[in-house]
Amino acid sequence: MASQRLKRGVRGVMAATAVAVAAVGITPVSAGAQPATASDALKKYNELGEQATKLNEELLRAEEQQKNNQAELDKAKGEVDTATKAGDAARADEEKFRSRVDRLTEASFEGARFNQLSALLVSDSQQDFLNRMSALGVLAMDNGEALEELSGAVQAADTARDTASEAEKRAQAATDEAKKIADDVRKRKDDLDKQRTEVKAQLNRLTTAERTNLGSVGSVPTNVDYPAGAAGAALQFAMAQIGDMYQYGATGPNVWDCSGLVMKAYASAGVSIPRTSQGQAGVGRAVTRAEAQAGDIVVYNGGMHVGMAVSNSQVVHASTDGVPVKVVPFNNPGSIYAIRRIG
Structure with a gap:
């Protein structure tokens, strides 16, 4: 498992670097002010990534409704x-x-x-x-x-x-x-x-350290207290995908969007839940932030993003294009919209 995670971490770094290098030679499409510095480029990139994630969820909901x-x-x-x-x-x-x-x-x-x-x-x-x-x-x-x-x-x-x-x-x-x-x-x-x-054309201006940080899986917990039942099995599945890259509309294998990862994680545990993060905000039963525990579904930003609690202080999620599945602090993905517990 350790070697697998290391391999995924390296893959994430290489993917991020490749994105930046591939951006060289792309003719920018005029669509507003350009980032002035590398830091501004990264900030703008992250902002657009968040907007794209929201649009991805809206698209999934519309297709589901259709x-x-x-x-x-x-x-x-x-x-x-x-x-x-x-x-x-x-x-x-x-x-x-x-x-x-x-x-x-x-x-x-x-x-x-x-x-x-x-x-x-x-x-x-x-x-x-x-x-x-x-x-x-x-x-x-x-x-x-x-x-x-x-x-x-x-x-x-x-x-x-x-x-x-x-x-x-x-x-x-x-x-x-x-x-x-x-x-x-x-x-x-x-x-x-x-x-x-x-x-993306601006990402080539990032330093090597910034590109490495973007594509790194960061610190991976080794002492996760997996709960019994479906929640524990789902969390184990999600944790096994650390290092896989984000892709809009993806439900695996090897590439995921946020709700696709959570849906497949619970499917691996024999539990069927909705495809979208908005739908996942209504499954199971509601719990408070203080009650949150490993395996809980954590929905953010008005129902536009979702992850899974690793503990009361961390979540694992597929965040945005160019960033691998990773574990981050509980509040890092954004404003908490709902916390749901299955089982």
């Missing part, structure tokens, strides 16, 4: 299809029984069916009259009930179809809106990537 709405749309289309078939079947039954009623009605005019007076006139006895009247009543009741039931079935099918059609319209509108959001976020992310490319 996926959920598509599932809702598919369900609504299925309901429309089912309701339409039910309505068609009910109307076919109605036609069949209506035809039967029409035949019986026509027969009554031809003498096959009798009214009360004709039944009285042709009856051979009082009992025969009662039998004829009973038969007339049963037939009339059967026809009435059949028509009433069929009418109700058709009305119910039409109502279901109308309801499903409205659901489809709502789902389609929501899907269209989610796509607009995703397209907008992609555009903003593209704009930000152009700005970051411009700043």
Whole structure:
């Protein structure tokens, strides 16, 4: 494990150095004031990295919303299809029984069916009259009930179809809106990537020490008190990724974004949690800063970033482009938004 961490640490340093060297020769895209010094360049780079992380989470949420709405749309289309078939079947039954009623009605005019007076006139006895009247009543009741039931079935099918059609319209509108959001976020992310490319060109002005610090995993705790259960297993997974590099939208292996790392860490422990940091802010149960312990999910900056507590004083996280997964002080990633405990 020690050699693996060392290898990852070296890899992180080499990656950061490579980023800086590769920046030489890039033609800057004009997008605002340029950093004046190496320190300003690093500060600007970090600021843009934080903005890109926020945009990445917004993009993930929009894509998740779009996926959920598509599932809702598919369900609504299925309901429309089912309701339409039910309505068609009910109307076919109605036609069949209506035809039967029409035949019986026509027969009554031809003498096959009798009214009360004709039944009285042709009856051979009082009992025969009662039998004829009973038969007339049963037939009339059967026809009435059949028509009433069929009418109700058709009305119910039409109502279901109308309801499903409205659901489809709502789902389609929501899907269209989610796509607009995703397209907008992609555009903003593209704009930000152009700005970051411009700043990367300035990274070559950093000192060797600054570049090394940027890509270093720093101090890795060796005496972590892993809790029992899923939280402990998830934390072990996250710690094993120290040295892996950050990449927007990545869920491993070897590259991660912040929420992708936390999601896969808990997945390795058999627990399914949302893909986004905003979604992860709602899992499990809330705990206070004083109660925070190893394995807790720590969400920062209004739900735009997430890490995992290594202890009450440290977190492991995938922070931003050019920086490896590492352990940092608990408050280092930003303003604490939520602390959640699973199990």
